[in-house]
Amino acid sequence: MPRLHWIALLLLGLGYTLALTHGSIGLIALPALLALFCSGLLARRQVRWQQTLGHLLFVVLAIALALHWLPGFHGARVIDKAVLSEGAVPFSMYLNLDKPLIGLWLLLACPWLVMLRARGLAMSLALILPLTLFACLGGAWTLGLVAWAPKWPDQAWLWLANNLLLVSLTEELLFRGYIQGGLQRLFKHEGLALLLAALLFGLAHLAGGWQWFYLATLAGVGYGLAYRHGGLAAAVACHACVNLAHFALFSYPMLAPS
Template sequence: MSPAHWIALALLGLGYALALFHGHLGLATLPALLALCCTALLVRRPAGWQRVLGHGLFIVLALALALHWLPGFQGAKVIDKVVFSEGALPFSMYLNLDKPLIGFWILLACPWILSLRGRGLLPSLGLVLPLTLLACLGGAWSLGIVGWAPKWPEQTWIWALNNLLLVSLTEELLFRGYIQGGLQRLFRHQGLALIVAALLFGLAHLGSGWQWFYLASLAGIGYGLAYRLGGLSAAVVCHFAVNLTHFALFTYPMLAPG
């Protein structure tokens, strides 16, 4: 493994040791952690069937981690039913410890996701980010699910830190690095990989309603273009910039119905 991967592993170990010390991580997490280690070993094996099995098991584990189905992870609630602007739904936020494991697994088990090199961060975002902002937030406004609501509440910094590291980074590692990058390596078709990853990203938001499926799919296309042009860092910055603009300038998370 490269020095960057060892650093990531050391940070992961330190972070989860602190979580265990403070009671946010229980012994019930051990089966999930051991299963992730086993899948990582499988995907690095030379036999094709072992790699397929490893990736299949990881996808099941990733789904369970993302949906918070596995026991032992006690995320700290840092925002509790706050109404950020008039007419908005109350918003709560946890610092989740299960979902970030998806991103760390991908970094350590699939180092090829960092191999894509584009034209640089700023050139890649120059056109993609404005169009993604217009499509997503303009679309949300036209659908009537957000309104103009500029704000910078005291919770902004913890929200931004969580959204950058535990949301945007993790989701881009999964949907762009692992899914889009993996499909592109498998089928040698950039457009197909981008669309499939974007639609899966939309499906991950379907629980909030068809509007969010539509908007998240549009966002996924924008993030996929950023990834294609500038690599993982461009996709993460594009994702975080859209989320931060939504938080700071529009109703967050959305307007209350009725």
């Protein structure tokens, strides 16, 4: 591995060692960490079957990490059932240490997914972002999921940091960089890769109901277009801005059922 990857791996190991010593991670999480490390080594091998095995192992682990199925990770609850908007359902937020491992694995094992297309970054933010905002938040308002509710509560800065680093970055590394980028490399068809990644992004939000599946799929198309024209940075910026507009200007996370 290149020197930067070893440095990143060293910092990752140090950070999770500190989390282990402070009780944020239990010893029971070590098998998952070891499995991630082994899958990363396999994915970077030159032998095809070893690469395939590494990626398959990662996909299984990524699903388990995203759904918080693996034991030993103790996320700190930093927002506890706060009503951020009038008429909204209570909101809780955890600083999780399992889901970010997905993004860290991708950065170490798949350096090709962070290739940027700087020429399209400005166009992505100037054109694709407004269209995505209108489609997603306008759709949520039309469906009665949110109402106009401008705010900036005391927890906003903590929410913003979590949204940027642990949500938008990790999800875009996975859905746009890994899935959309990987499917594009596999099928040599940008449109098909974009649509499949958007549908998978929608399915990841299906637990909230068909409305959130629909809106997340729309968002996935917008983020996919941003990635296609502006690279990973554009996709992360677009994702973070849509989430921020939802948080700061509308009911968050959604209106309570009447």
